[in-house]
Amino acid sequence: GGGAERVCKLIPIDHGYILPSYRHLEEVEACWLHWPQAKAPFSERTLKYIQKLNAEEDMEMLRSTLAISEDSLLTLFLGTSLLQLAAAAGLTLHDIGRLMARSRFDEPSEVERVVADYMASTGTTGPGGGASNLNNSVPTGSGPGPGPGQGGGPSGNASGFCFGVAERAALAERVRQLVQRCRVGQSFKSLYKGMFSNSVRDLAAAADDAAPPREPEQQQQEPPVRLVTELDW
Numbered sequence: 647g648g649g650a651e652r653v654c655k656l657i658p659i660d661h662g663y664i665l666p667s668y669r670h671l672e673e674v675e676a677c678w679l680h681w682p683q684a685k686a687p688f689s690e691r692t693l694k695y696i697q698k699l700n701a702e703e704d705m706e707m708l709r710s711t712l713a714i715s716e717d718s719l720l721t722l723f724l725g726t727s728l729l730q731l732a733a734a735a736g737l738t739l740h741d742i743g744r745l746m747a748r749s750r751f752d753e754p755s756e757v758e759r760v761v762a763d764y765m766a767s768t769g770t771t772g773p774g775g776g777a778s779n780l781n782n783s784v785p786t787g788s789g790p791g792p793g794p795g796q797g798g799g800p801s802g803n804a805s806g807f808c809f810g811v812a813e814r815a816a817l818a819e820r821v822r823q824l825v826q827r828c829r830v831g832q833s834f835k836s837l838y839k840g841m842f843s844n845s846v847r848d849l850a851a852a853a854d855d856a857a858p859p860r861e862p863e864q865q866q867q868e869p870p871v872r873l874v875t876e877l878d879w
Contacts, residue, residue, distance in 0.1 A: 665714065665718040665719075665721050665722055666718065666721060667715070667717035667718055667720075667721065668717055668718075668720040668721045668724060668761055669717060669761075671721070671746075671754075671755065671757060671758045671761065672748060672754070672755075672758065674746050674747050674748075674755065674757075675747060676743035676746060676747045678739065678743070679740060679743040679744070679747060680740070683739075684738065684739040684740040684743065685738050685739075685740045686738065687736070687738060688733055688738070688739075692733075693733055693734075696729055696730055696733045697730060697733075697734070699726050699729070699730060701722060701723045701726035701727065702723075704722060704726070705719045705722055705723060708722070716809065720809050720814070720817075723809075723814055723817075723818075724757065724761070724817070724821065725746075727817075727818045727821050727822075728742060728745065728746070728757065728821050728824075728825070729742060731818075731821060731822050731825045732745070732825050732828075735825050735826070735828075735829045736829065737825065737828065737829065741828060744756075745757055745824065745825075745828060756824055756828075757821075757824070760817075760820045760821060760824050761817070763820070764816070764817050764820055768813075
């Protein structure tokens, strides 16, 4: 009352499976992908907030307080890197979601391909002995996992591969290249769309110029009205 400003707070709930293992990114589902606001550009305020995010600090906090598995922490790093790089390049949430989520159930997303290519380049084998595990749809979730030095290797990674600072930087560089390709593709798409629209307008104008001049339409005179009277009968 009294004209006081109301402060609304959003409290996130139901965080199950928000940080799947980086080897199970087929679980990513962006329910907001086709919302109208997802296609709107980021505001300046939002861009400043995004650039202030620190994935390394967030990873350390989750590692020390909740014992989140290293596989899931790498997913956090990937997501933060993608968000920051894509936002800085002018992409929207819709564009980012299309890179993260699968367009078809049986085809890996662009981010999945980046991870698989990087793992293959390092000679790292995932579950089942393959360099990647793109088609494995078994839910993994982001619950407590082995901490540093526990379970699956020096970093707690189930595959035994240690993603140190250098490895994460190399992975972030591949994400940057992905964002760049997406940005270039959008530029070509916009250019083609503009050229196509101009071509249609030019063809329409050329057709009008080539058409023979139209003769002025002669007005049809109405026949005289004849009054019928009794004398006509």
